[in-house]
Amino acid sequence: MTEKITSKDNSLIKHISKLMSSARYRRENNCFVCEGIRLCIDAVRSGAEVSCFCFTEKAFEKNRENAELICGSAKRCVELSAPLFGRLSDTDTPQGFLCIVKSDGKSFSAEKGGCYAALERIQDPSNLGTILRTAEALGVDGVIMSADCCDIYSPKVVRGSMGAVFRLPVRIEKELAQAVRELGSRGIRTFASTPRNAESINETDFSGGGVMLIGNEGNGLDEGTIDSCTDRVMIPMKGRAESLNASAAASILLYKLVCG
Numbered sequence: 215m216t217e218k219i220t221s222k223d224n225s226l227i228k229h230i231s232k233l234m235s236s237a238r239y240r241r242e243n244n245c246f247v248c249e250g251i252r253l254c255i256d257a258v259r260s261g262a263e264v265s266c267f268c269f270t271e272k273a274f275e276k277n278r279e280n281a282e283l284i285c286g287s288a289k290r291c292v293e294l295s296a297p298l299f300g301r302l303s304d305t306d307t308p309q310g311f312l313c314i315v316k317s318d319g320k321s322f323s324a325e326k327g328g329c330y331a332a333l334e335r336i337q338d339p340s341n342l343g344t345i346l347r348t349a350e351a352l353g354v355d356g357v358i359m360s361a362d363c364c365d366i367y368s369p370k371v372v373r374g375s376m377g378a379v380f381r382l383p384v385r386i387e388k389e390l391a392q393a394v395r396e397l398g399s400r401g402i403r404t405f406a407s408t409p410r411n412a413e414s415i416n417e418t419d420f421s422g423g424g425v426m427l428i429g430n431e432g433n434g435l436d437e438g439t440i441d442s443c444t445d446r447v448m449i450p451m452k453g454r455a456e457s458l459n460a461s462a463a464a465s466i467l468l469y470k471l472v473c474g
Contacts, residue, residue, distance in 0.1 A: 218294075248372050249372070251273075253373065263318065264285050267312075268292045268294050270299050298435050305373075314381075321383060324355075325355075334363070335433075343459070348468060349464075356385065358387055364450045398442070404442070405467075408468050418470070
């Protein structure tokens, strides 16, 4: 049964607004928001639990087949007035589809022979979203994130990941360096991406898989984290640029790790 909401003071509207703006509120409620036709459909097709589907009348009529598919999976379906949806939207041109999705926290244990990414203090949501999207596209088995990375379920990360957040196993570590040392003790190679005293990725044997560590946009990996790794690798560059954008570097590094 479909409800209809037009008031900005409605409790659901306030709930969605908080989910859009607060990482702490998302963690406390174990859910997040995805917006747009493609992402909402992707959530359903990926088996994500959709607690609420919000839409405008115009968007529903224009995309009836997709809307009915989402309604068939959502626990609650709510029609919002166009002005109200516009107030909630995180995009310049709202498509009129929005879902509240449960964050199921798919975790994993890294295994020998697998290929993983480990991210330390990635702060830009666009970078994180792109890295997640790339990792899934390349077939990375899972992503380890330090607890001080930006929130994986922020609207910009969810949008930038193009649905990877629904499917990619992710693990959060409070002490990344310690976690990396433990992986090394289990015979899993851990590659610190750093320009200092490192081997070129073109000369490194990645055939046994491992964990590729990618650091903060401005400062790279912490020294302690680098020291905890079994290997150091670098991307050789011929131009005059001193460094690459974090997501661009991650794409190259993860491609070499997975594809050799």
